[in-house]
Amino acid sequence: MSRKTERSVQELYRDDPERADAVAFGRRGALKGAALAAMGGAVGAAIPFGANMPAGTLPALFSRPAAAQGSAPAVLQMEGKGPLILQGERPLNAETPETLLDEPVTSARNMFIRNNGGVPEVPADPKAWKLTIDGEVNTPIEITLGELEQRFPVVTRQLQLECGGNGRAFFSPQTRGNQWGNGAISNGEWTGVRLRDVLQAAGLKPSAVATGHYGADPHLSGEPGRPSIARGMRISKAMEEDTLLAFRLNGAAIPLVNGAPLRLVTPGWPGSLSQKWLTRIWVRDKPHDGPGMGGTSYRVPVKPIVPGSSNNGADFVDLESMPVRSILSSHAHGARLAAGTRSLDLRGAAWAGDLTVRAVHASVDFGATWTEMQVAAPANAHAWQRWTGRVELPSDGYYEVWYRATDSNGRMQPHLPANWNPQGYGGNGISRAAILVG
Ligand SMILES: Nc1nc2c(c(=O)[nH]1)N[C@H]1C(S)=C(S)[C@@H](COP(=O)(O)O)O[C@H]1N2
Ligand SMILES: [Mo]
Numbered sequence: 001m002s003r004k005t006e007r008s009v010q011e012l013y014r015d016d017p018e019r020a021d022a023v024a025f026g027r028r029g030a031l032k033g034a035a036l037a038a039m040g041g042a043v044g045a046a047i048p049f050g051a052n053m054p055a056g057t058l059p060a061l062f063s064r065p066a067a068a069q070g071s072a073p074a075v076l077q078m079e080g081k082g083p084l085i086l087q088g089e090r091p092l093n094a095e096t097p098e099t100l101l102d103e104p105v106t107s108a109r110n111m112f113i114r115n116n117g118g119v120p121e122v123p124a125d126p127k128a129w130k131l132t133i134d135g136e137v138n139t140p141i142e143i144t145l146g147e148l149e150q151r152f153p154v155v156t157r158q159l160q161l162e163c164g165g166n167g168r169a170f171f172s173p174q175t176r177g178n179q180w181g182n183g184a185i186s187n188g189e190w191t192g193v194r195l196r197d198v199l200q201a202a203g204l205k206p207s208a209v210a211t212g213h214y215g216a217d218p219h220l221s222g223e224p225g226r227p228s229i230a231r232g233m234r235i236s237k238a239m240e241e242d243t244l245l246a247f248r249l250n251g252a253a254i255p256l257v258n259g260a261p262l263r264l265v266t267p268g269w270p271g272s273l274s275q276k277w278l279t280r281i282w283v284r285d286k287p288h289d290g291p292g293m294g295g296t297s298y299r300v301p302v303k304p305i306v307p308g309s310s311n312n313g314a315d316f317v318d319l320e321s322m323p324v325r326s327i328l329s330s331h332a333h334g335a336r337l338a339a340g341t342r343s344l345d346l347r348g349a350a351w352a353g354d355l356t357v358r359a360v361h362a363s364v365d366f367g368a369t370w371t372e373m374q375v376a377a378p379a380n381a382h383a384w385q386r387w388t389g390r391v392e393l394p395s396d397g398y399y400e401v402w403y404r405a406t407d408s409n410g411r412m413q414p415h416l417p418a419n420w421n422p423q424g425y426g427g428n429g430i431s432r433a434a435i436l437v438g
Contacts, residue, residue, distance in 0.1 A: 117228025232288025
């Protein structure tokens with residue numbers, strides 16, 4: 001069928017889902033007869049499990065964020081970086097396509113980039129980079145990177161680093177910010193010292209309840225000394241053994257855009273707590289109040305609010321441990337496979353903030369039946385988990401691979417992102433990848 005028809009189905013769903021439903025499905029219910037043929041025409045293939053297609057849901061082929069679609073995504077061109085999806089140039093933001101996250105340990109070149117301001121100059125002597133720890137401590141510390149490495153035990157861990165807005169593009173209505181698909185996630189192997197050890201060396205006062213983080217990146221306004229972002233966390237997270245002051249990634253220097261020469265890695269919590277180009281940790285006697293704190297920033301409603309409504313976030317809470325999510329890295333969304341393909345060997349990763357992943361399931365029949373995948377143990381706490389599994393296909397045609405993970409508390413990714421909030425945090429609905437066979 002023509003491009004025009006594809007566009008009109010897509011547009012109709014976007015503009016008037018009720019009417020689109022009525023057109024595609026007749027009355028609410030399963031796709032049948034002429035309507036099924038029309039939908040098949042729109043996706044360009046027969047739909048073997050079309051009878052299971054849920055009313056009111058745009059086919060995945062049309063519903064992925066524009067940035068993640070095969071059509072014409074802007075691609076990052078940067079030395080040392082792979083073909084990431086460019087989300088914006090000022091500040092620079094780039095997302096990793098799910099298929100580039102097929103590596104068990106994310107390479108530096110495929111690590112997403114999320115900047116709120118500019119990128120600092122390359123330091124002439126990284127070892128001389130200075131970090132200050134002050135505030136509610138007995139002995140404020142000013143220490144160089146070289147001294148940090150000498151003085152404290154050095155550890156290496158695989159750690160998930162996920163933007164608090166990962167999955168934002170799937171919220172409806174649309175929310176403010178980078179329209180990330182599922183690719184604002186990395187699982188690098190970080191080397192550094194534990195923040196805990198350094199805080200203990202400074203000696204926390206009983207009044208120490210939170211941290212505040214500062215980096216050397218210039219604010220886009222050019223105003224000297226104005227932080228582009230300065231977030232902080234409760235002290236218990238700062239004292240966790242996987243919260244690192246990191247100075248190496250995958251055994252090599254950290255790329256400048258990813259925070260060299262020194263950054264926080266606060267795994268499992270919003271990536272904004274992993275301050276790059278780290279210069280100062282201010283230990284606070286109350287929750288930190290820098291840019292990126294309070295209001296609707298990195299905060300989610302306690303009681304659901306009306307999607308699309310405005311809210312000052314006064315009754316919201318900070319998003320802390322990230323919710324369970326999965327990615328499919330073996331097959332690109334929109335992939336076309338050879339006629340006669342009758343099974344798919346699927347592969348991906350899943351993670352769940354401070355928790356672990358208990359199960360991953362995949363469906364190729366619009367959720368009527370689910371196949372349990374094999375989920376590997378994490379390399380260490382706070383590393384993501386790889387999953388693999390096979391699904392069978394009865395014939396050529398249009399399929400959607402739906403994939404969803406369940407965390408160690410038994411919470412499963414919801415059908416659609418829930419708890420809508422104005423800046424689109426914590427959305428972790430089930431993902432759907434369109435696959436065409438033949
Ligand atoms: N100094 C500084 N640190 C920062 C940011 C920033 O803009 N400036 N962005 C944060 C956000 S929102 C995220 S998601 C992570 C992204 O880390 P990455 O760019 O290395 O992937 O860095 C965090 N640390
Ligand atoms: Mo982020």
